[in-house]
Amino acid sequence: MKLTKFAAIAAAALTVASPVLADLVFPSLSYRTGPYAAGGIPFADGYADYFTLVNERDGGIGGAKAKVVECETGYNTEKGVECYESTKGMGALVYQPLSTGITYQLIPKTAADGIPMHTMGYGRTSAANGKVFRNVFNYPDNYWNGASAIVNHLLEINGGDIKGKKLALVYHNSAYGKEPIRTLEALAEKHGFKLTLLPVDHPGQEQKSQWLQIRRERPDYVAMWGWGVMNPTAIQEAANIRFPMENFIGIWWSGSENDVKPVGMAADGYKAVTFHNVGSDFPIFADIQKYVVDAGKAAGAGDQIGTVLYNRGLYAAMLAAEAVKKAQAIHGTKDINASMMRDGMEALEITEDIMAAQGMPGFGPSFKVSCENHGGSGTVGVQQWDAKAGKWNLISDFKPTDGDVIGALIKEDSMKYATENNITEGCN
Amino acid sequence: MFYREAGDFKTTYAEDNQTFPLKLDRIGYYAILLVGFLVVPFVIDDYWVSAVLLPFLIYSIATIGLNILTGYCGQVSLGSGGFMAVGAYASYKLMTSFPDLSMIIVVLLSGAITAMVGIVFGLPSLRIKGFYLAVATLAAQFFLVWMFNKVEWFYNYSASGQINAPERTVFGFNITGAEVQPFVAYLFCLSFVVVLAWAARNMTRSNTGRRWMAIRDMDIAAEIIGVNPLGAKLSAFAVSSFYIGVAGALLFSVYLGAAEVGEAFGISKSFLLLFMVIIGGLGSIFGSFAGAAFMVLFPVLLKNIMVGQLGWATDIAAHFEFVIVGALIIIFLIVEPHGLAALWRVTKEKLRLWPFPH
Numbered sequence: 001m002k003l004t005k006f007a008a009i010a011a012a013a014l015t016v017a018s019p020v021l022a023d024l025v026f027p028s029l030s031y032r033t034g035p036y037a038a039g040g041i042p043f044a045d046g047y048a049d050y051f052t053l054v055n056e057r058d059g060g061i062g063g064a065k066a067k068v069v070e071c072e073t074g075y076n077t078e079k080g081v082e083c084y085e086s087t088k089g090m091g092a093l094v095y096q097p098l099s100t101g102i103t104y105q106l107i108p109k110t111a112a113d114g115i116p117m118h119t120m121g122y123g124r125t126s127a128a129n130g131k132v133f134r135n136v137f138n139y140p141d142n143y144w145n146g147a148s149a150i151v152n153h154l155l156e157i158n159g160g161d162i163k164g165k166k167l168a169l170v171y172h173n174s175a176y177g178k179e180p181i182r183t184l185e186a187l188a189e190k191h192g193f194k195l196t197l198l199p200v201d202h203p204g205q206e207q208k209s210q211w212l213q214i215r216r217e218r219p220d221y222v223a224m225w226g227w228g229v230m231n232p233t234a235i236q237e238a239a240n241i242r243f244p245m246e247n248f249i250g251i252w253w254s255g256s257e258n259d260v261k262p263v264g265m266a267a268d269g270y271k272a273v274t275f276h277n278v279g280s281d282f283p284i285f286a287d288i289q290k291y292v293v294d295a296g297k298a299a300g301a302g303d304q305i306g307t308v309l310y311n312r313g314l315y316a317a318m319l320a321a322e323a324v325k326k327a328q329a330i331h332g333t334k335d336i337n338a339s340m341m342r343d344g345m346e347a348l349e350i351t352e353d354i355m356a357a358q359g360m361p362g363f364g365p366s367f368k369v370s371c372e373n374h375g376g377s378g379t380v381g382v383q384q385w386d387a388k389a390g391k392w393n394l395i396s397d398f399k400p401t402d403g404d405v406i407g408a409l410i411k412e413d414s415m416k417y418a419t420e421n422n423i424t425e426g427c428n
Numbered sequence: 429m430f431y432r433e434a435g436d437f438k439t440t441y442a443e444d445n446q447t448f449p450l451k452l453d454r455i456g457y458y459a460i461l462l463v464g465f466l467v468v469p470f471v472i473d474d475y476w477v478s479a480v481l482l483p484f485l486i487y488s489i490a491t492i493g494l495n496i497l498t499g500y501c502g503q504v505s506l507g508s509g510g511f512m513a514v515g516a517y518a519s520y521k522l523m524t525s526f527p528d529l530s531m532i533i534v535v536l537l538s539g540a541i542t543a544m545v546g547i548v549f550g551l552p553s554l555r556i557k558g559f560y561l562a563v564a565t566l567a568a569q570f571f572l573v574w575m576f577n578k579v580e581w582f583y584n585y586s587a588s589g590q591i592n593a594p595e596r597t598v599f600g601f602n603i604t605g606a607e608v609q610p611f612v613a614y615l616f617c618l619s620f621v622v623v624l625a626w627a628a629r630n631m632t633r634s635n636t637g638r639r640w641m642a643i644r645d646m647d648i649a650a651e652i653i654g655v656n657p658l659g660a661k662l663s664a665f666a667v668s669s670f671y672i673g674v675a676g677a678l679l680f681s682v683y684l685g686a687a688e689v690g691e692a693f694g695i696s697k698s699f700l701l702l703f704m705v706i707i708g709g710l711g712s713i714f715g716s717f718a719g720a721a722f723m724v725l726f727p728v729l730l731k732n733i734m735v736g737q738l739g740w741a742t743d744i745a746a747h748f749e750f751v752i753v754g755a756l757i758i759i760f761l762i763v764e765p766h767g768l769a770a771l772w773r774v775t776k777e778k779l780r781l782w783p784f785p786h
Contacts, residue, residue: 025631032746033743037743071735077688078683082479101688101692104688105685108592108606110604124588175589178589202690300743413587421592421595422595
């Protein structure tokens with residue numbers, strides 16, 4: 001008897017309590033635990049804080065309140081599925097899983113359910129071809145823009161010629177880390193530099209052999225595609241072999257305070273590419289202090305404000321909110337659903353004026369999304385770590401990347417996906 | 429009072445040998461099958477299938493597989509994650525190379541391929557035992573993961589090394605890809621579970637299973653009474669790997685839809701399966717189900733209670749989940765080292781005497 005009663009309670013608890021349909025639901029598949037929590041926490045905080053700010057200051061987006069539903073994935077794909085299934089019935093407008101593995105899983109699922117997904121600077125790069133990936137957006141930048149930006153930066157500091165130079169890529173041995181290889185190979189051919197590939201296995205604490213190889217082969221530059229504990233370990237190893245830090249460039253996921261601070265002064269001069277601005281020197285942070293922090297409504301511990309990844313979460317939320325406004329304008333209703341949100345995202349245009357109106361002038365590149373191009377402008381900046389001041393500085397504007405090489409690769413990869421899955425290309 | 433053998437007369441050897449000698453057990457067994465096949469498919473939604481039932485069913489198959497090797501034949505294996513990866517990648521290659529092949533055949537062939545790989549990695553078990561064998565299978569785990577990362581042919585030269593399950597059908601119903609009806613995926617996996625569990629149960633009661641157990645209990649004695657260790661150990665590796673391969677194929681194609689070898693089939697998966705076997709009970713088919721249910725469903729249940737009902741922060745709930753599940757594992761192992769299956773056995777013994785134990 002007891003057992004059946006317990007089973008009944010268990011069954012009741014397993015079914016997710018479906019909440020009252022809030023106006024605008026933004027699921028946040030966050031990871032505040034596990035090996036990548038150091039990166040997941042600030043992003044999730046920034047994402048949640050922006051919507052709190054919009055609710056408190058403006059009374060919502062276009063008059064409709066925003067609601068963030070958090071679900072813990074631990075960067076684990078199986079938990080990611082559970083989170084997706086448990087939140088999609090709540091009227092979810094857009095998914096931002098912050099994990100390339102979960103993104104790959106959700107691409108067919110979101111397509112079937114008609115819910116858009118925004119993978120900002122991660123996920124499947126060829127999703128930039130909106131004619132194949134109707135529901136997936138990766139504006140303003142993808143990994144291949146990042147790879148090209150790194151090479152462009154090398155061209156810039158070498159006066160436009162890197163023929164015969166050696167570039168080593170230290171990468172997380174996973175879908176995420178492998179993404180840039182194809183682009184870098186194409187660029188190596190185009191510019192005549194030599195590429196060495198050095199995979200690092202999850203979670204990335206063990207890199208002695210990779211850096212020994214770097215010491216032996218003496219590459220001129222090292223690029224890194226790392227995440228979580230792999231980043232500070234790599235920077236520490238680079239410092240140990242006295243590799244010049246200004247020749248060490250990470251992707252945007254390898255360029256936060258968490259990655260350089262553990263190495264101390266030795267990390268001074270380390271660079272990373274980025275698609276949004278750094279620091280807390282923007283008007284919006286005064287509003288966050290006033291409406292969110294002082295009101296005791298900050299997400300998490302509230303100690304991440306102004307860090308690189310917090311800003312990225314903030315930026316992602318800002319882009320989502322702007323897409324909502326666009327969707328509201330297109331469909332003439334404040335209570336939009338997922339397919340209207342998709343239309344809004346596809347018609348999104350971010351200009352300097354819009355960013356300035358949000359208190360974030362010059363925070364990211366200005367760009368325009370269209371059906372053909374879900375990838376945005378593809379302009380990338382470079383940031384550099386100043387260990388003395390303990391802050392990142394943007395040392396280059398958001399500059400265009402090699403569209404010819406990337407466009408061809410995107411076309412090739414997305415068409416492969418289309419044939420594998422019987423998708424006919426098209427905008428309607 | 430109700431649960432007893434009195435009055436349940438057996439007149440043939442076959443009846444005497446049946447799996448469930450008690451009438452109530454038989455009724456329960458058929459009732460569960462009926463509910464599983466005829467009631468559950470009509471009441472489930474996406475969430476139930478994707479978050480609860482599919483992982484439970486698939487891990488049950490994998491746990492039965494590992495239980496055959498570790499629980500029945502006594503060979504400790506830490507390579508199950510790698511063998512699941514073999515099943516997953518085999519199914520991916522079969523699905524993409526032969527688009528017209530039925531998914532049932534794909535899954536069975538993936539199991540067969542995994543069985544062959546399992547035999548190869550089982551060969552050292554003839555020379556090395558116990559912890560040393562565990563280390564050898566650990567090598568298999570790392571080797572297989574490394575290989576699926578390194579050799580691009582396995583993931584059809586895709587840029588990211590991810591494998592994605594293309595759309596495939598069974599009897600006209602989509603079984604992989606985006607447009608899968610929840611009940612189809614559920615019934616597909618349930619059918620595999622029922623057939624494989626039934627086969628495993630009967631195998632362990634047969635000649636083969638008794639040889640495995642003889643090897644487990646004392647291999648020298650088994651050899652003296654005429655059990656060929658080569659055949660017994662390798663057949664255990666083959667059958668076990670077949671089950672694990674089928675589970676890997678289903679995990680990738682039906683449940684996840686996309687996978688990456690290091691993340692989905694890493695060493696932590698091997699440990700998870702071993703925990704399921706130990707928690708459920710070594711050498712028990714029921715224990716395999718119980719262990720899989722405990723390790724898969726309990727965290728989901730805890731999460732839904734703490735986040736969904738109590739409204740706690742997600743990170744605190746996740747940490748509490750580790751604490752509670754970990755503490756329960758320790759408590760189980762202290763109170764009942766033979767796992768949930770032994771607990772179930774004791775309950776049944778007590779029930780037979782209830783309510784007059786003296």
